[in-house]
Amino acid sequence: MTDRITRLSSRFMVERHALLGFIYGMIHNLAAAEDLLQEVWLRLAQAAVRGEPITDPAKWCRGVARNLILHYWREQRTGKVLADSELLDLVAQALDENPDPWADRRQALQECIDQLPEASRRLLELKYEQGLSFAVMAQQLRRSIDSLKMALSRLRRALLECAERRLRLAESNP
Amino acid sequence: MNRLDELLLLWQDQTLTPEQRAELKQLLAEPAARARVAEDFFLTGVVLESLRTQRAARAFLTHADERNDPERAVRLRRSGGPRWYRPALAVAFLLALLGALLWFQRRLALPPVVPVSADVYAQFEQVHGDTFVVNQQQKSPAQAGQVLVAGQGIATEGSDSEAVLRMQDAVRLKLGGDTTVRTEDDEPGAGGPRVVLEQGELLVEVNRSVKRKQMTVQTPLGVAVTQTEETALHISDAARVAVVRGEVQFHHRETGRSIRLRGGQYLAVTADGELYAAELFAANGRVWVTYPKVGLETTSLGYRVTFAPTGQRLAAVSRSTEGGLRIGPAEGGDSLRELPGERCLAFAPDGQVLATGQQSQVLLHDLAGGEPRILASPDRRSRVLCLAFAPDGRSLAVGKGRSKEPGEVAMWDLTTDTLRTVFRGHAAEVTALAFSPDGKYLASGGHDRTVVLWDVAAGQERSRLLTVPSQVVWSLAFAPDGRTLAIATGPEDFRLRQPGQVHLWEMATEKVRARLHGHTQAVTGLAFSADGQTLITGSADTTVRFWDLNSNREYGMLKGHRAAPGFEALTVALAPDGSYLATASLDRTVKVWKTTRVENEARSRVTVTALLERTRPLW
DSSP, X not given: OHHHHHHHHHHHHHHHHHHHHHHHHHHOOHHHHHHHHHXXXXXXXXXXXXTOXXXXXXXXXXXXXXXXXXXXXXXXXXXOXXXXXXXXXXXXXXXXXXXXXXXXXXXXXXXXXXXXXXXXXXXXXXIIISOOOHHHHHHHHTOOHHHHXXXXXXXXXXXXXXXXXXXXXXXXXX | XXXXXXXXXXXXXXXXXXXXXXXXXXXXXXXXXXXXXXXXXXXXXXXXHHHHHHHHHHHHXXXXXXXXXXXXXXXXXXXXXXXXXXXXXXXXXXXXXXXXXHHHHHHHTOOTTSOTTSOEEEEEEEEEEEEEEEETTEEEEOOTTOEEETTEEEEEEEEEEEEEEEETTTEEEEEOTTOEEEEEEOSTTTOSEEEEEEESOEEEEEOSOBTTBOOEEEOSSEXXXXXXXXXXXXXXXXXXXXXEESEEEEEETTTOOEEEEETTEEEEEOTXXXXXXXEEEOOOOEEXXXXXXXOOOSSSOOEEEEEOTTSSEEEEEESSTTTOEEEEETTOOSOOEEEOOEEEEEEOXXXXXXXXXXXXXXXXXXXXXXXXXXXXXXXXXXXXXXXXXXXXXSEEEEEEEOTTSOEEEEEEETTTTEEEEEEEEESSOEEEEEEOTTSSEEEEEEXXXXXXXXXXXXXXXXXEEEOSSOOEEEEEEEOTTSSEEEEEEEOSSTTSOOOOEEEEEETTTXXXXXXXXXXXXXXXXXXXXXXSSEEEEEETTSOEEEEETTTTEEEEEEOOSXXXXXXXXXXXXXXXXXXXXXXXXXXXXXXXXXXXXEEOSSOEEEEEOSXXXXXXXXX
């Protein structure tokens, strides 16, 4: 039992990024997303203790997260969050269909993020950590909304490409 | 930017119109678009995790202080404001500095060692305890608002003293207790001041580039140079150089080697001087219990902690009879029981009996209830200092001793509660005991700086090891496979700033196969992970360190206990399933930390996760 819990927690730790991205993408509130991630983790641990069969932990966690997101949407009712269960299911499906070599890619991406210049890091902080809209960011940074969108889009693309390059480099120089 | 990316950005911005939403759904009917979305969400997750890690690292240094003593917590806020009034602020600031300088000169009647026109390099923002401005051989008390000019240094005296200074408008220094700092001009052409930490603990926070120049901090170990605009580094005896955010290049003075450290990393050094980066675990532990304040001497372990074999229960004991023994669920709560006991504790292998000391006696608490059984030794003069149950649960080894007298290990038969035999061979008190997993051998160590391995069945000494360097044995633990005995050593007085060590003694060859260097004071606690690949150590240097036993290098550090006045002993315990770590410290608290085992192809490591950092009352 202990081994099983340990195995599941290890898997969870490795795959939590995609899950956090999924939850955050749906509720756009980092603190709340971390709470929901925590809840998923607890439920996974409880299910493991109960001995429930979990063949695909990532998928299982996404299923739990989906229900928690729906619950969160119902509780919020502020209209500020875009609640669309159809989109939620489509993204869950997308993640189910595209399992990833998580550990390697995460490591590569992490290294690329660590090397970002300060301005790019600041952009990510404002957008994701502080959850500012492009309009507010534009005011703060004295830039146009379009240029910020373009900058963020390029930054994300550059990070993915950087990670790919690193992985290729690692493969060719094992 | 293609249409899908554009819609995903709008979605992130929460500005999707119903039409755009419908369009996005339509696009997501395509498998290629779903693959792109999966990648996008994964990327978002990694970015969030990265930002969160940096945030946790930023909080790393201040958390412990703030939690333990909010009144004394010093918050280092970033300076700055709307751009339009910065010039006005700068002028006002300079005028205020000039005025303050003249005022202080008159009021304190300082000898005119420093001309008024000398460069002002810093101003005190906060002063706690005994803080002084050092001017050559003269010292004068420092006050908040006071300015410093080139040539003057700062000294805090006493472990509770601290000071916060602002250097120019972009650099802040926070000095811990018993710290001495001065500045000097950097080499010609390099520009910028060089901060020299002569001793103690210093946090340097650079909030933007100082005229686009690097900031140099000279430490007793070497020189740290900031590489990024927003950088914070912490220098102390315990953690040497730890980078909270940004990047720092560190040059080791003696070896000439250098290393680049990133936010969340600290400098680790092997015995032969190789530098490498290890990870700061920025998690929060939950306070499981806080003991009442009693005077404890500095030459014994203040508190000990252990998990029950099932991992569900945790027990802790105080060095003092007044503190007593506490037992309760590992996750804490209000249901802690108080039982009599002191100094040491051990669970029977079945988890039903908890043994503890009470002066010269051993108390065996049956956790099902009832009065404790007492193992009363005929020798009433020696105190019980450590305990270990044999793996079969039928015997209990009791380490005893008294200052400046030979120590001994009493073996009790628990089926009859009688004293079976006494192992004599220690010249001083026995402070640590460990049974090999097969129960054949018992290791004992103590103040005589010796570890003795006893053949339990034969009742004889099998071998003996004198620690080199000669240090007191504070803790012993066998690896789960029984092949290695870990020996934690350190100076007898925890206040001595001499590095402690862990010796890994190989049973087959009876030789020390490795020494783990890193702790800067006595190593006082040991815990192996169940797979034997990780060793966790606690030390009087206030840190818990995590060692990879494949490479014998430290890979992580946890610093969550407050430094007691000048000393601290940490004992550690890992739950049998590895899910929790418990630490007991001379700061009178026992804390529980969530741990996770991270595995990859090459190795398995225990890490302390910040996953539960900010959420519900699981603990």
